[in-house]
Amino acid sequence: MAGGQERTLRRKIKSVQSTKKITKAMELIAASRIQKAISRMANARPYYREISEIVRDLVRAASLPKNPYTEPSGSLGVSVVISVTSDRGLCGIYNSSVLRATERLSESLSAKGSKVEIVGVGKKAQNFFKFQEIKVATQVNGVTETPTYVQAMYILGSVLDRYERGEVSEVYIISHRFVSIGVQNLETTQLLPISKEQLEADASKSSGSFDFEFEPSREAIVVPLFRQFTLARLFALLLEASAAEYAYRQRAMKSASENAEELSRRYRRLLNRARQDSITTEIMEIVGGAEALKGGEGLDDRD
Amino acid sequence: MASSFPFALVSPERVVFEGDVRAVTLRSGGGDITFMAGHAPFIGLVETCAMRIELEDGSVSMAAVDGGFVRAAMNKVSVVTSSAELATEIEAETVLHMRSEAERALSEGDEELGNRLMRSAKVRMELAEISD
Numbered sequence: 001m002a003g004g005q006e007r008t009l010r011r012k013i014k015s016v017q018s019t020k021k022i023t024k025a026m027e028l029i030a031a032s033r034i035q036k037a038i039s040r041m042a043n044a045r046p047y048y049r050e051i052s053e054i055v056r057d058l059v060r061a062a063s064l065p066k067n068p069y070t071e072p073s074g075s076l077g078v079s080v081v082i083s084v085t086s087d088r089g090l091c092g093i094y095n096s097s098v099l100r101a102t103e104r105l106s107e108s109l110s111a112k113g114s115k116v117e118i119v120g121v122g123k124k125a126q127n128f129f130k131f132q133e134i135k136v137a138t139q140v141n142g143v144t145e146t147p148t149y150v151q152a153m154y155i156l157g158s159v160l161d162r163y164e165r166g167e168v169s170e171v172y173i174i175s176h177r178f179v180s181i182g183v184q185n186l187e188t189t190q191l192l193p194i195s196k197e198q199l200e201a202d203a204s205k206s207s208g209s210f211d212f213e214f215e216p217s218r219e220a221i222v223v224p225l226f227r228q229f230t231l232a233r234l235f236a237l238l239l240e241a242s243a244a245e246y247a248y249r250q251r252a253m254k255s256a257s258e259n260a261e262e263l264s265r266r267y268r269r270l271l272n273r274a275r276q277d278s279i280t281t282e283i284m285e286i287v288g289g290a291e292a293l294k295g296g297e298g299l300d301d302r303d
Numbered sequence: 304m305a306s307s308f309p310f311a312l313v314s315p316e317r318v319v320f321e322g323d324v325r326a327v328t329l330r331s332g333g334g335d336i337t338f339m340a341g342h343a344p345f346i347g348l349v350e351t352c353a354m355r356i357e358l359e360d361g362s363v364s365m366a367a368v369d370g371g372f373v374r375a376a377m378n379k380v381s382v383v384t385s386s387a388e389l390a391t392e393i394e395a396e397t398v399l400h401m402r403s404e405a406e407r408a409l410s411e412g413d414e415e416l417g418n419r420l421m422r423s424a425k426v427r428m429e430l431a432e433i434s435d
Contacts (some may be wrong), residue, residue: 016321030304040316043316043317043318046313047313047314047316047318047383048313048315049314050311050313050374050383051372051383052380053370053374054346054374054383055381056376057376058346148385149314149315149316149385152315153385177344188369210344210377211344212344212346212376213344213345213346214345214346214347215331215332215336215345215346215347215348216332216333216347216348220348221346221372222328224348224372227384228371228372228383231315231385232315235315236327245378
């Protein structure tokens with residue numbers, strides 16, 4: 001019986017250790033992917049900087065021409081919520097926190113009387129909304145591993161067309177922001193409409209004002225410019241979400257490896273005790289047997 | 304002797320070109336426009352076109368640009384575009400694939416996407432001298 005317990009423990013230790021090997025490998029892979037994701041963020045920065053610069057110049061030059069991006073049609077209509085999750089699990093609370101926030105936001109938007117449309121990014125969002133029987137307007141998978149600009153255009157293209165026609169009144173995105181390897185925050189960002197006050201505040205911060213010539217005209221530039229600007233913002237957020245996913249996965253796998261280590265240590269202790277117990281029992285049996293034999297001889301002597 | 308100025312061609316995923324140049328010619332608002340050192344502050348729409356970059360040593364580099372914006376200020380010119388490639392980076396396979404995608408979009412009735420892709424493909428085919 002004691003031998004049986006030992007065997008079970010040995011099997012458990014073996015399985016925990018092979019799990020640990022896997023989680024350790026995943027941790028290392030995630031760590032190297034974070035670096036790649038960070039360099040992708042760095043590569044995208046010049047573009048974002050340049051386009052923000054043009055937006056600032058346009059805002060600073062004179063009052064903005066009337067356009068749907070900063071002055072939406074007014075009435076509450078359709079709100080689009082983009083929910084950015086990963087395709088694969090094992091990354092801690094990364095996905096569940098996004099999905100919870102999505103549910104909360106869509107509830108509060110519905111309460112305000114707008115019709116909510118969900119754009120799901122990532123398989124985890126797809127599975128979740130299917131399970132909850134929530135209708136998803138658009139579903140895009142395979143994004144957060146290596147987000148591309150084409151994917152950003154695909155996610156937002158038709159939404160922007162409808163926004164420009166006045167069929168969509170707001171666009172939100174719920175995603176993880178990557179601050180540093182140690183810090184990522186879940187944030188709800190309002191992509192559209194663009195806050196005019198915010199733009200003007202940004203514009204007034206930077207110095208230097210030029211008398212720009214606009215070709216063909218300010219009025220003709222403003223819509224395509226804000227369109228590209230919005231896409232650039234989405235793309236930047238997707239890149240951050242990707243880096244954050246790897247950071248979450250690395251942390252989750254690190255704690256899983258540590259837990260496996262702890263478990264295997266505990267099992268080993270149990271195993272040693274079980275082995276000691278069985279040895280002790282055996283010795284006791286032998287000693288008891290010998291004593292019994294000795295006792296038997298004594299009785300014989302008396303007779 | 305024309306003096307040079309810093310120029311950058313940036314796409315969302317990478318900086319395609321960055322360096323000092325003598326002149327940059329691109330298509331904006333229905334006509335070609337050339338930027339040289341000391342251009343007046345300017346912001347313009349860029350059409351999908353083949354862009355000509357005259358380098359400091361007088362040699363010329365061509366690039367395919369899929370629309371975007373150009374900004375000239377403080378003797379610096381930058382072009383931001385959703386995608387761009389230098390002529391030397393263009394791959395025949397990708398371009399032909401792009402063209403077949405364009406034809407597919409056109410046959411499915413998506414004129415906007417089809418025309419856009421077709422223009423991009425044509426610019427690239429001319430630049431890299433790709434024929435069928």
